Amino acid sequence: MNNNVSAQWRSIAIVGPYQSGKSTLLESLLYVTGAISRKGSVVDGNSVADGVAEARNRQMSVEVTAAFSEYRGAQLSFLDCPGSVEFVQESWNALVGVDAAIVVCEAEVTKVLTLAPLLKFLDDWQIPHVLFINKMDRASTAVKEVLVALQSVSSRPLALRQFPIGQGERLSGFIDLVSEKAWQYHPGGPPDPIALPEHLRSEEQAAREELLEVLAEFDDHLLEELVEEIAPPEEEICTGLKHDLEADLIVPVFFGVASQDFGVRPMLAALLEEVPAALCTARLRGVEPGGPVVAQVLKTYYTPQSGKLSLVRIWRGSLSDGMTLGSVRIGGLYRLCGQQQTPLQSAGAGEIVALGRMEGIKTGDSLSTEAIAQLLPKAERIVPLFALAISPEKRADEVKFSAAVGKLLEEDPSLDWEQNANTREVLLWGQGEIHLQVALDRLRRKYNLPMQARLPQVPYCETIRRSCTTHGRYKHQTGGHGQFGDVHLDIRPLARGDGFQFSETIVGGVVPRQYIPGVETGVRESLERGPLGYQVVDVAVVLTNGSYHTVDSSEQAFKQAARIAMNDGLSRCQPVLLEPIVELSVFVPSEFTARALRLLSGKRGQILNYEGDATRKDWDRISAYLPLAEMNGFTVELRSLTLGVGCFAWRRAHLQEVPEKLAERVLTRT
Incomplete structure (x- = not known):
């Protein structure tokens, strides 16, 4: 078995906010590397990343798309990840299995904040990444201003690799800040070398100096050269870039226009030189060379043609069709390029491939031919909202x-x-x-299961405010044995969250022991729907007295007597409506904290506390209680107020009395 990790493999994720141009960039990467002969487009619905109907219909990625290419002797696995915040779990699951990521963004200062959660995830996982500032033909802001804004959301220093020639629609080329060579773009073809424009020389020199200063923060020898005003050789700069990117110490920045292939080739060339080899990434995840096969599931698909497919990253060793991982036999081995599947006999370490019919295997699972001492880390599951x-x-x-x-x-x-x-x-x-x-569209398309959908009902409950004593008698005479049961009950409220308690104080056998379970059953059934129409909670019921008939009494008769007593008693105990309350932890950039507080207050939220988020600079964490009835609306409005980056975690907390006027409206609709 081959346990060597191929140094030629590079697995790269393409991530970024919605509409930043990720799928267009993937199309360009596949085109310039020769994987496809003609580029598709998101608008036309024929791009590699938009192979499923749900993506084409919305002109947005809704799941991870895998693609493969070869370029300059290297094998490349690309994972195009959705940009919408609603599909971020897809991205997180895929990112844990790549060697590096291309973060696609636009040259718009107002949109920079949308990168913050993504950059935090990449840094938390120490995933090397570069920035590709896309749509430079539409840029209205100077590159320097955009960099300042981008630096505000990155915990790693940015290292500009290129300097633009022209701006906006006049963008015509770039200057490589390492080699100090200038290039002119050509739509659909590689750039041509040109003389460095004299009017840009001073700006280019300043930008290059900034690049070297960033690298010198992590290289004492380079720092000495800069202090002594010694020009470092190009090879030393390249070595520094490779080392610092591999260690996730810096974020190189490129720019271009993916739709015209501008900037794609130089970025790709840099990635081939500087992205860490698969062996380095495996070690970072705790997988050393030598030993049994280790792989991890990054995504699960169900396809009409092949059934279940598990997209896996091979961390060590080689996989072959028919091999058994754990107790599951591989039922097909494929290389994916969008919806196209190429059968393989085997695949080696560093590759991302699809395994067929891995029943019982889920996304995030660690796979091996032997028992794994330590499972591979996987992305945390995001709580549904x-x-x-x-x-x-x-x-x-x-x-x-x-x-x-x-x-x-x-x-x-x-x-x-x-x-x-x-x-x-x-x-x-x-x-x-x-x-x-x-999800509902998938149910209809894949499983011929059309569904009806609506906003859910609020699971209101009810309780009582006062105690009472109640009596219930059930007497029914038929041609044979009759039915007779007679009970006296004390009903009293309990503290919120105490649930239901049943007890009895029967003396003298006025209610025989064999009939008492029937009384409790009748009491419990009557609590399923109280006088207001909802489940009754937080009450105690005591069976205090009763009577029976030696022939006609039965457990069923005492159950009916208890129901009669409860129906009469609960209505006299001043019933009150309760609603479920959830506890929220809301995370927003500090500039939006006031908006989030107003939003919570306007939705009957109770603010418990707010403070700086210990894990992110210039972010706040707000703790609050919020009625469950307000949560769906809160999700949408919070994102709208915070450029889509505001998020929260929640848990069910307790029940709380509904305000009187609102309770009247709820009960009127019941």
Whole structure:
């Protein structure tokens, strides 16, 4: 078995905010490397990254797309990741398996903040990454201003690798700040060398000096050369760039126009030279050379042609078709390029390939031919934030519902579903409305399972404010034995969250022991729907007295007597409506904190605390209680107020009395 990691493999993720041009960049990368002979486009719906209907219909990536190419003797695996915040779990899962990432953004200062969560994830995982400032033909802001703004959201120093010749629609080329050579762009072809424009020489020199100063922060020898005004050789600069990128100490910055292939070739050439080899990334993840095969699942697909496919990064060793990983046999080995599958007999360390029919294997799982002493780290699961109540349009489809939803959740682990006991609704949970609509479209397209969807009901409950004593008698005479049960109950409220308590103080056998379970059953059933129409909680019921008939009494008769007593008593105990409250931890840039506080207050939120976020500079963490009824609207509005970067975690906290006027409106609709 070959345990060597090929130094020629490079696995690179393409990430960035929605509409930054990631899919267009992938198309350009595949075109200039010869993987495709003709470029598609997102608008036309024929790009490699938009192979599924849900992506084409929305002109946006909704899942990770894998592609393969070869260039200058190197093999390249690309993973194009969705940019929408609602599909960020896809990106996180894929990023843990790459050697480096290209972060695509626009030359717009107002959009820079949208990069903050992504850059934090990359730095937390120590994933080397470069910035590609795209759409430079539309830029209205000077590169220097854009860099200042970008530096404000990056914890790593930025290192500008190129200096533009021209700006906006007049962008015509670039100056390489390492070699100090100038190049002129040509649409659809490689750039040509030109003489360095004299009017840009002083600006180019200043930019190059800044690049060298960034590198000198991590290289004492280079720092000495700069202090002594010795021009470092080009080879030394290249070595510094490679070392610092590999260690995730700096973020090299390139720019261009992906739709015209401007800037793509020089960035790709730099990546081939400077991105760490697969062996280095494997060591960073705790996988040393030698030993059994180790791989990790980055994404799960269900395809009409091949069934289940598991996209895996091979960290060590080689995989071959028919090999057994754990207790699961590989049922096909493929290299992917969008929706195209190329069968393989084997694949080596550093590659990203798809394995067929790996039943029981999930995204994030570590795979090996032997027991793994330590599982590979995987991205944390993002808690779902938004829910829809769903049901099959056709009653006959209920039979296949569970199996289809199970596959849906395998493909997208950031989805979840539950059967709400109070409302009896099936809830599909996700990251937002678009996320859930994509999931519903998949159910219809892949599994012929059209669904109805609506906002879920709020699982209100009710409780009581006062105590009472109540009596219930059930007497029913038939031709034979009759039915007789008679109970006296004390009902009293409990503290919030104490649930339900049942006890008895029967003396003298006025209610025989064999009938008391029937009383408790009747009491419990009556709590399922109280006088306000909702489940009753936080009450205590005591059976204090009763009577029975030696012939006609039965457990069923005492259950009915208890129900009669409870229905009468609860209505006299001053019932009150309760709503579920969730506890939120809201994370926003400090400049948006005031907006977030107003948003919470306007949605009946109770602010508990707010303070600086210890993990991010210039971010705040707000702790608050919020009614569950307000949460779906809160998700959308928080993102709208914070350029899409505001986020939160939540958990169910407690039940709380609904304000009187709101309770009246709720009960009127019931």
